Amino acid sequence: MDVQSMELFSSMLAIVASAGVLVVVGARLASRRSSVARQLSEGLHGVSTWLAWLVAAVSTAGSLYFSEVADYVPCRLCWFQRICMYPLAGILLVAALRRDRSVKWYALPLAVAGLGVSTYHYVIEWKPALGDGACSVGPSCTDIWFREFGFVTLAFMAWAGFAVILALLFVTPASSRSVDDGEHMNSTSEMFD
Amino acid sequence: MTTKKTTTNTNSTRLVVAAIVVAIASALIVAVVAGGGSSDDDVAPVTTSSTAVAPGAAAENQPVVVDGMALEPLTDESADPAVGLTPPTLSGASFDGSELSITPGQGGDVLLVFLAHWCPHCNAEIPVILDWQANGMIPEGLSIVGISTAVSADRPNFPPSDWIASKGWSWPVMADSVDQAAAAAYGVSGYPFMVIVGADGTVKGRTSGEKGLEFLDAWVRSTLG
Numbered sequence: 001m002d003v004q005s006m007e008l009f010s011s012m013l014a015i016v017a018s019a020g021v022l023v024v025v026g027a028r029l030a031s032r033r034s035s036v037a038r039q040l041s042e043g044l045h046g047v048s049t050w051l052a053w054l055v056a057a058v059s060t061a062g063s064l065y066f067s068e069v070a071d072y073v074p075c076r077l078c079w080f081q082r083i084c085m086y087p088l089a090g091i092l093l094v095a096a097l098r099r100d101r102s103v104k105w106y107a108l109p110l111a112v113a114g115l116g117v118s119t120y121h122y123v124i125e126w127k128p129a130l131g132d133g134a135c136s137v138g139p140s141c142t143d144i145w146f147r148e149f150g151f152v153t154l155a156f157m158a159w160a161g162f163a164v165i166l167a168l169l170f171v172t173p174a175s176s177r178s179v180d181d182g183e184h185m186n187s188t189s190e191m192f193d
Numbered sequence: 194m195t196t197k198k199t200t201t202n203t204n205s206t207r208l209v210v211a212a213i214v215v216a217i218a219s220a221l222i223v224a225v226v227a228g229g230g231s232s233d234d235d236v237a238p239v240t241t242s243s244t245a246v247a248p249g250a251a252a253e254n255q256p257v258v259v260d261g262m263a264l265e266p267l268t269d270e271s272a273d274p275a276v277g278l279t280p281p282t283l284s285g286a287s288f289d290g291s292e293l294s295i296t297p298g299q300g301g302d303v304l305l306v307f308l309a310h311w312c313p314h315c316n317a318e319i320p321v322i323l324d325w326q327a328n329g330m331i332p333e334g335l336s337i338v339g340i341s342t343a344v345s346a347d348r349p350n351f352p353p354s355d356w357i358a359s360k361g362w363s364w365p366v367m368a369d370s371v372d373q374a375a376a377a378a379y380g381v382s383g384y385p386f387m388v389i390v391g392a393d394g395t396v397k398g399r400t401s402g403e404k405g406l407e408f409l410d411a412w413v414r415s416t417l418g
Contacts, residue, residue, distance in 0.1 A: 001225060016216050016402030043205025051213070128313035134383035134402030135312035137376075142313045143348060 003070045005053030011148035012159060017123060017160040024167040031173060033072050041173040046169040049101065053092035055168070059161040060089045066145070066154065075141040077121040079094065081158045104169035111166045118159035125153055209231035249290040253344050253352045255368040257285040257375045264380035267399045275396045280388070281378045285367045288354035289343070293367045295338060298394025302335045302417060307369075307376055307386040310341065310356045311348035314403035315385045319360040321406050326363075330410050332417060334392075342376040343384065389416045 001009070024044055030037035044051070063082055066072045074082065087112055096101030121141060124131035128142040135142060147153050261281030267273060283295040295305065306322065310314040325331060339362055341353040350356040357366055369375040379388050383401035392396045398416035 004229075005224045008227060009220055012220035012224065013217065016220065037203040039210065043207075043209040046203075046206035129317065129403065132402070133314060134385070135309060135314050136383055137343075137381060140312065140384075143311055143327060 003010070006062075006065060006070070007146050007148055010066075011152040013058065013062075014152050014157040014160040015149070017164040020164045021167045024164070024171045026165075027170045028173065038173065041171075044168070045173050048172075049092060049096040049099070049103065052107070052168040053089065053096045054167045055161050055165050056085060056088040056092050059085050061160065062157070063154075070145075072145045073139040075136070075139040075143070077117055077141045078139075078154070079113050080117045081121070081155075084110045084117065085158065085161065088114075092165075101169075107165065108143055111162050111169075115162040115166065117158065118155050118162060120157055121155035122153065125155055202341045211228075219393070227353050248287075251289050251353075251354075253288065253341075253368060254371045255286040255288075255290070255356060257283055257367070257370040257378075259374050261378075263378045264396065264399075266380040267382040267401055270398075270400055273396075273399055275380060275399060277395050280390060280396055281380050283340075283367065283378060285369070287366055288368050291337075295367065296392050300336055301392045302332070302397075304335055304337045304388065304413065305340060305379065305385060305388040306337065307340045307342050307379070307381050307384060308357070309343040309384040310350040310353035310354075311343075311345060312384040314355045315395075316350070318397060318403050319362060321404065321409060323361055323363075324406055325409060328406075329334065330406075332414060335413070335417070339363040339364055339366040340369055340375050341366055344369070344371075347366070347375050365369055378381070389413065405414050 023040070027037045028039040031041045032038075060082075063074075063078075063085070067074050088107055091103060091106060095101070095107075097179065124142055125144055131142055144153055259281045260283075261279065264275040264278065264280055267275070282297065285293055285295075287293050295303070306318075308319070322337070331337070333394050339357065341357060344353055345351065353368075367375060373381075376386070379386070380399065381401075385403065386399070386401050387404075388398040388399045397418075398412070400412060404412065
């Protein structure tokens with residue numbers, strides 16, 4: 001797959017992730033009135049940690065592809081977002097294997113910080129004047145390597161990743177709340193027996 | 194009841210996983226089929242090799258000979274150690290290959306404007322400078338020279354020769370070398386970057402970043418004294 005195909009593919013994944021946020025939240029909100037929404041919400045909840053890990057892993061792999069293969073040089077803000085996303089790929093995998101839903105509290109600072117940085121990055125891509133007023137001699141954070149569908153950039157992809165991770169970890173069906181918060185199942189024995 | 198609910202949840206989970214797999218697979222298929230073609234963002238590979246450009250040949254990068262001590266990169270505009278120093282002489286060429294030299298002290302006060310074609314702030318600054326000119330606000334005796342630097346074929350608005358012409362830039366433009374020798378010589382720390390060299394051949398002031406019309410005019414006038 002060439003770089004342009006990868007740009008298109010990753011952009012579509014970002015759109016799917018953004019839609020995923022709406023689906024997760026919408027299903028939760030409608031679950032009290034709709035059995036379909038309730039089933040969807042519970043179905044998502046069943047794999048939410050794995051999905052969150054998948055998003056983090058794909059985001060990590062994608063960012064490395066664009067910097068190491070496509071030679072898109074990360075700017076300062078890109079590095080801050082990487083600092084937030086890369087550890088999530090590790091801790092969410094461990095949490096998924098251990099079925100430890102309390103991971104959401106450990107993931108929260110990273111995901112929120114990443115969401116904030118990616119939001120700012122996306123805004124200054126559209127409004128460079130809101131940034132620091134100058135393009136850096138090295139890679140510039142107002143420089144746009146590509147913009148698919150007129151709005152999907154690398155910063156948007158990061159934003160979508162952080163947003164859907166937060167939605168998957170924190171939007172839970174009402175029936176699961178008493179189980180999730182601060183608890184995890186006897187994961188090791190259940191996982192490997 | 195519990196068994197039925199567990200079964201329902203399992204089926205729901207499987208449906209969710211299946212839907213996600215289908216979505217990802219569909220995206221992959223579309224990307225492979227639709228991607229890989231040319232697009233408006235595509236640009237031809239730039240032939241700005243580090244090897245010497247034939248004298249007089251047109252190129253987006255031109256060789257630049259730096260004669261003199263390079264200025265330190267600007268870090269603090271309020272306490273710029275370069276003020277009062279004699280900057281290096283730059284001997285280069287325009288995009289069309291015609292010779293262009295920037296010799297401190299020759300030709301009176303000069304405003305050097307370092308521009309990168311892909312930089313949004315440079316794109317915003319050129320109209321400001323043009324407004325400055327249109328309003329008759331340029332101090333008498335001040336000449337302006339643009340320096341196109343940080344040229345990159347895979348970034349927006351390439352080639353810079355077309356870009357700067359399309360922006361309406363009417364002053365001479367030096368094409369910096371591939372390794373940005375001119376920018377390095379003047380301590381460029383960001384784009385756009387402006388340097389005022391006085392008629393006495395010394396640096397009067399340097400500034401980095403996008404400036405509004407009022408700030409630009411006030412800065413130039415206060416720097417020239």
